Amino acid sequence: MRKFVFALIIGVLPYTASAAENFTIDPDHTFPNFRISHLGFSTMHGRFGATQGSFTVDRDNNTGSVEVVIDAASVNTGHKKRDDHLRSPDFLNAVEFPEITYKSTKVRINPDDTATVEGNLTIVGVTQPVTLDVKSMNCGIHPMDPKKEKFVCGFDAETKIKRSDFGVKFALPAIGDDMHLFLEVEGIRN
Numbered sequence: 519m520r521k522f523v524f525a526l527i528i529g530v531l532p533y534t535a536s537a538a539e540n541f542t543i544d545p546d547h548t549f550p551n552f553r554i555s556h557l558g559f560s561t562m563h564g565r566f567g568a569t570q571g572s573f574t575v576d577r578d579n580n581t582g583s584v585e586v587v588i589d590a591a592s593v594n595t596g597h598k599k600r601d602d603h604l605r606s607p608d609f610l611n612a613v614e615f616p617e618i619t620y621k622s623t624k625v626r627i628n629p630d631d632t633a634t635v636e637g638n639l640t641i642v643g644v645t646q647p648v649t650l651d652v653k654s655m656n657c658g659i660h661p662m663d664p665k666k667e668k669f670v671c672g673f674d675a676e677t678k679i680k681r682s683d684f685g686v687k688f689a690l691p692a693i694g695d696d697m698h699l700f701l702e703v704e705g706i707r708n
Contacts, residue, residue: 538576541671541705543586545569549702550588550618554681555694564604566618568592573705575627575657575671582625584635584650586701588618608688615642620650620701631655635675641684650675650701669707676700 551565568589574582590612593604605612622637633652638645657671680695681687 537578538574538582539669539671540708541573541575542708543569543571543573544670544704544706547672547704549700550586551700551702553698553700554696557692558694562595564593564595564601566590566592567594573671573703575655577627580627582622582627582633584620584622584625584637586620586703588620590616590618590641609686611642620648623647627655633673633675639679639684641681642686644684646679646683648677648679650677670704671707672702672704674700674702 545568548569549565550569551563553561553563556562566588568591569586571584571586573584576582590610591605593601593610593612595601595604604610607614610618617640619640620637622635624636625633626635627633631654633655635650635652637648637650639648640646652673652675655671655673658669659666660668660670677699679697679699681697682690682695
C-alpha cells in the first residue's frame with residue numbers, strides 16, 4: 519500500500535502548481551521611457567504616462583512572464599509641438615496604432631535578482647523580438663501600507679532597439695535610429 523501511495527504522489531508531482539505569484543502593474547509607479555539622439559547635438563528624453571499590464575514571478579523555477587500595454591498617445595517629452603508630431607503617422611501613428619505592447623516569451627531570473635526577458639515588442643503594428651536586461655528586481659511588503667499587507671514587486675529593465683526595424687524612419691539619420699528604452703515597473707500582488 520505504501521508503494522502505491524508513493525507512486526501516486528510521484529506521478530502527481532510534475533503537475534503540481536508552482537509558487538508563481540501574479541502581479542498587476544501599478545500605472546502610478548510604472549514609467550516606460552526612452553532616449554534618442556536629437557540631430558547629433560543632444561540626447562532627447564521622453565516617457566509614456568499611461569501603462570497597464572501584468573507579470574508573474576516564479577521563484578521556484580527562476581522564471582516568470584511579462585505583458586505590458588503602453589498608450590502610444592501618452593508620449594511626453596515636455597514639448598507639446600514635438601509630442602503631437604511623435605503621435606503623428608511620421609512616428610507612433612497613435613490614432614491607427616494606439617498601443618505599444620511587449621509580451622515575454624521566456625524569462626530567466628538570476629540568483630542576484632537580475633533577469634533576462636525575451637519577448638516581442640510591437641510598435642506601429644510591427645512586431646520584433648526584443649530582449650530586456652533586468653538590472654534589478656525587488657519584492658516585499660510596501661513600507662507605506664499601514665496594514666502591512668500590500669505585497670509589491672518591482673523591476674528596472676532596459677534595452678536598445680532600432681526604430682527603423684519597426685518602420686519608423688522619419689528624419690533618419692538626423693534623428694537617431696538607436697533608441698534606448700527603459701522600463702521601471704511596480705506591480706501589486708493579486
